[in-house]
Structure formats: C-alpha cells, structure tokens
Amino acid sequence: MSAAPRSAPPPSPAHTATSRFEGGFEGRGLICIRSERIVFAHLDLALSAGEALLLLGPNGSGKSSLLRLMAGLLRPAGGKLAWHDGPVADEPERHRARTRYVGHTDAIKPVLSARENLTFWARVCAGPDDTRADLDTRVAAALDRLTLSHLADVPGRMLSAGQKRRLNLARLLAAPAPLWLMDEPTTALDVGSIAILEEILAEHRARGGMIALSTHQPVTLPEARVLNLDDYAVEQAGAWGLPGNAHPDEEMPV
Amino acid sequence: MIGAVFAVLRRDLRLALRQGADSLMVVAFFVITVALFPFGVGPEITVLERISAGVVWVTALLAAMLSLDRLFQTDYEDGSLDLLTLTPTPTMAIVLGKVAAHWLTTGLPLIVASPVLALLLHMRPEGYGVLLTAMALGTPTLSLIGAVGAALVLGARRGGVLLSLLVLPLYIPVLVFGVSAVDAAVMGLESQAQLMILGAMLLAALVLCPWAASAALRQAVE
Numbered sequence: 001m002s003a004a005p006r007s008a009p010p011p012s013p014a015h016t017a018t019s020r021f022e023g024g025f026e027g028r029g030l031i032c033i034r035s036e037r038i039v040f041a042h043l044d045l046a047l048s049a050g051e052a053l054l055l056l057g058p059n060g061s062g063k064s065s066l067l068r069l070m071a072g073l074l075r076p077a078g079g080k081l082a083w084h085d086g087p088v089a090d091e092p093e094r095h096r097a098r099t100r101y102v103g104h105t106d107a108i109k110p111v112l113s114a115r116e117n118l119t120f121w122a123r124v125c126a127g128p129d130d131t132r133a134d135l136d137t138r139v140a141a142a143l144d145r146l147t148l149s150h151l152a153d154v155p156g157r158m159l160s161a162g163q164k165r166r167l168n169l170a171r172l173l174a175a176p177a178p179l180w181l182m183d184e185p186t187t188a189l190d191v192g193s194i195a196i197l198e199e200i201l202a203e204h205r206a207r208g209g210m211i212a213l214s215t216h217q218p219v220t221l222p223e224a225r226v227l228n229l230d231d232y233a234v235e236q237a238g239a240w241g242l243p244g245n246a247h248p249d250e251e252m253p254v
Numbered sequence: 255m256i257g258a259v260f261a262v263l264r265r266d267l268r269l270a271l272r273q274g275a276d277s278l279m280v281v282a283f284f285v286i287t288v289a290l291f292p293f294g295v296g297p298e299i300t301v302l303e304r305i306s307a308g309v310v311w312v313t314a315l316l317a318a319m320l321s322l323d324r325l326f327q328t329d330y331e332d333g334s335l336d337l338l339t340l341t342p343t344p345t346m347a348i349v350l351g352k353v354a355a356h357w358l359t360t361g362l363p364l365i366v367a368s369p370v371l372a373l374l375l376h377m378r379p380e381g382y383g384v385l386l387t388a389m390a391l392g393t394p395t396l397s398l399i400g401a402v403g404a405a406l407v408l409g410a411r412r413g414g415v416l417l418s419l420l421v422l423p424l425y426i427p428v429l430v431f432g433v434s435a436v437d438a439a440v441m442g443l444e445s446q447a448q449l450m451i452l453g454a455m456l457l458a459a460l461v462l463c464p465w466a467a468s469a470a471l472r473q474a475v476e
Binding site: 041071072073074075093094095096097101103104105107108109111120121123124125126 | 262476
C-alpha cells in the first residue's frame with residue numbers, strides 16, 4: 001500500500017465477483033485434428049461481453065474438442081484464438097486466468113470435504129490480491145448459491161453425482177473469470193438445479209461474462225448464438241469407419 | 255503463484271495423510287525388503303557389513319519408485335489434472351508443489367527408516383551420518399526424476415511397468431554416488447566429493463525435471 005494518508009480503500013477483491021467483465025474473445029479458422037481425423041475445420045467464433053454460445057451437434061461432432069481447444073488443453077492444428085487485447089498464444093497464462101472450464105469429470109477428491117475441495121480450486125485460481133478472507137467468503141457464498149451449504153463438511157466420496165456436479169459448478173463462482181467453457185454442465189443435475197444453473201448463467205452474462213456451452217438437454221440461454229458443429233465437419237473417409245468420439249483412446253480399436 | 259504452489263502442496267499432504275496407507279506401505283516395503291537380505295545372504299556380519307550401503311540404497315530406490323504412480327494418476331483420472339494445467343499458475347510450479355508433497359510423504363520417511371535398517375545390516379557407525387546426508391540429498395532427486403516418468407506414462411496401459419523401465423536407469427547415478435559416499439566413510443576416507451556430486455544432481459534435477467514433467471503433463475491432457 002502507498003503511504004498516502006487516508007487514501008480511498010483499495011477495491012476489495014471480493015468486488016471482482018460482482019464487478020463487470022470487459023472485452024471479447026474470438027477464434028478464427030480453427031482446425032481440430034484428433035488421431036489423424038479432421039474433427040472440424042475453418043471454424044470461426046466470436047463472443048463479446050455478455051454473450052453466450054450454444055454448441056450443438058451429434059455425438060462426436062467435436063463439441064468437447066472445441067471447448068478443450070478454447071480452454072487451451074488442446075492445441076489447434078490451424079487457426080488462432082484471441083482476446084480483444086492479444087492472441088492467446090502470446091500470453092497463455094493470462095488466458096488461463098480469464099477462463100474456467102467445466103468438463104465431463106468433476107475433479108472432486110473423495111477424502112476432502114466439499115468445502116476443502118472448493119477452497120483448493122479457489123486458492124489455485126486466486127488473483128494476486130485476493131486475501132484468504134475473500135476466498136473463504138466467496139467459497140461460502142458459492143456453496144450457498146448451489147444449495148450445498150449443508151454438505152460443506154461432507155467428504156467428496158459421500159456426494160451423489162448431482163451434488164458433485166453442483167460442487168464443480170460452484171468453482172465458477174468461487175474463482176470468478178469472464179469466460180466459462182462448459183461441456184454438458186447439466187449432466188446429472190435435477191430440474192431444480194438446472195433452474196439454479198440457468199439463473200447463474202444469466203447473472204454471469206449480465207455482469208459481462210461470456211459462456212460457451214454444449215448440451216444435449218434443453219438449457220435456457222436467452223439470445224444465445226448457436227454454433228452447429230455439423231456445419232464444419234469435413235467429408236472424409238472415416239479412418240475407423242465410424243464417426244469417432246472426441247477422445248482418441250475410445251475410438252482406437254485395440 | 256507461491257500461494258498456489260503451497261495450496262497444491264497442502265492439498266497433496268492432506269490427501270496423503272487421510273489415505274495414509276500409501277506412505278505407510280512404501281516404508282513397510284523398504285523395511286521388509288531390507289530385512290530379507292540377512293535371510294538370503296546369511297547372517298555373517300562381514301558380508302552384511304560389506305553390502306549394507308548398497309542394499310539400503312537399492313531398496314530405497316525401489317520403494318521411492320513404487321509410490322510414483324499415484325503422483326499424477328489420480329489427478330489424471332478424476333479430471334483434476336485438466337484443471338490444474340488450466341490454472342494461471344505455471345504448470346512447472348504446480349509440479350514442484352506436487353513433488354515436494356511426494357518427497358515429504360515418501361522420501362522423508364525413507365530417510366528416517368534408513369539408520370534402523372543400516373543397524374540391522376551391521377553398518378559401521380562411521381557410515382551413519384554420511385548415509386543420512388546422502389539420502390537427504392538423493393531422495394529429492396529420486397522424486398524429481400520420478401515425476402518426469404510418472405507424467406510420461408499417464409494414459410499408458412501397464413503404466414507401472416513402463417514407469418520402472420523409464421525411471422530406474424535414470425536413478426543409477428544417484429545410486430552410484432550414494433553408495434560410494436557411504437563406502438568411503440566406512441573405509442575412513444573423505445566422502446565430501448560424492449556428497450557434492452549428489453547435491454549437484456539435485457540442483458540440476460530441480461531445474462530440469464519440473465520443466466520436463468510439465469511438458470509431459472501438457473501432452474497427457476491433450
């Protein structure tokens with residue numbers, strides 16, 4: 001802190017949870033190749049503050065691959081991803097600070113309690129000026145929002161599939177970031193939880209957050225852009241005869 | 255970034271403590287295997303004394319290797335590894351946190367157990383101090399090299415066997431200098447040179463291994 005007497009209090013990091021996100025994210029000419037099969041090619045996408053992108057397409061059309069590619073887990077075979085202020089490839093760490101990914105697995109340790117699981121992710125994703133008290137407040141608020149408060153001290157192994165999924169989603173609130181990449185987030189959720197998720201998604205967009213979401217279940221995303229992965233499929237003699245799955249291990253006959 | 259490293263270290267320590275069987279098994283393996291040698295080669299003190307340093311080191315190597323598969327495997331299976339490589343903290347730093355936790359839960363117990371086992375094998379008293387120092391310098395190197403191997407075999411079938419084939423050859427330098435330091439001390443010679451080489455290997459591993467392991471992890475999550 002500067003020595004300036006009685007300066008305005010620094011913006012509380014808890015603020016970041018409620019302050020507006022700025023900026024946009026785009027991908028140009030993206031190509032994804034998995035085990036020598038072109039999953040999609042020449043795919044363009046753009047998201048600006050408050051927008052949502054709904055990924056549609058049958059199994060194996062590359063929804064998961066696109067989300068993993070946007071997260072930075074997969075490297076695109078062609079094309080590039082960029083934020084409004086520079087390509088992702090130039091500053092991958094900044095990209096990771098701005099992105100939260102929800103995949104098929106919930107990353108919950110069976111021997112840690114729900115709160116410990118969530119606190120861990122809040123800590124490793126924390127910004128430089130988040131204090132421990134801020135993190136604890138955010139974790140408690142996130143648990144409360146997903147109606148997990150009464151399970152805070154229950155070990156991960158005792159949680160049901162839907163509760164685990166809710167705990168995974170709570171991570172988005174405990175460690176805020178502008179871009180949410182969600183791979184079938186409604187899996188295992190009951191109707192009530194889906195309604196809560198829809199509210200959270202709407203609040204995130206109202207704050208200027210961006211969402212890319214794939215789903216097979218109806219999720220209300222008002223005025224979302226729709227991206228149909230089938231439009232970017234490339235006609236080719238299937239290497240394995242079948243339209244492959246997103247994961248190479250699963251499509252490789254052994 | 256430091257906060258994230260400590261968060262990883264703390265989480266891994268907590269996981270190891272709550273499922274304490276893993277650490278305990280590594281030490282139990284170390285003790286039992288060393289205890290087999292007097293049965294195998296006979297109880298002659300001269301023979302045991304002669305092989306004591308080598309037996310303790312080789313067994314420590316094997317015990318350290320046994321524990322490596324859990325370093326990244328569970329995180330890989332439950333999706334934590336995806337998320338860890340997506341945190342703003344550099345993956346190298348996360349690897350360092352995980353290796354530190356691995357060393358504290360396996361390397362450190364091995365160091366504590368080694369003098370007892372040296373006693374069992376009639377090691378000369380002059381060797382004890384050097385054995386402890388050499389283990390203190392050598393076991394972190396084992397964890398660091400092991401992390402590279404553990405990251406490389408993620409997703410492979412029969413990863414455990416592959417891991418030993420990858421990692422054991424790389425453990426040889428640590429073994430050679432670790433044993434020769436103790437032997438020198440037992441014979442009344444200077445063992446400073448060997449200890450310094452072990453220290454140098456630790457420093458080199460500290461720089462190179464997190465880098466190599468993080469590259470392997472990025473490959474694994476792809």
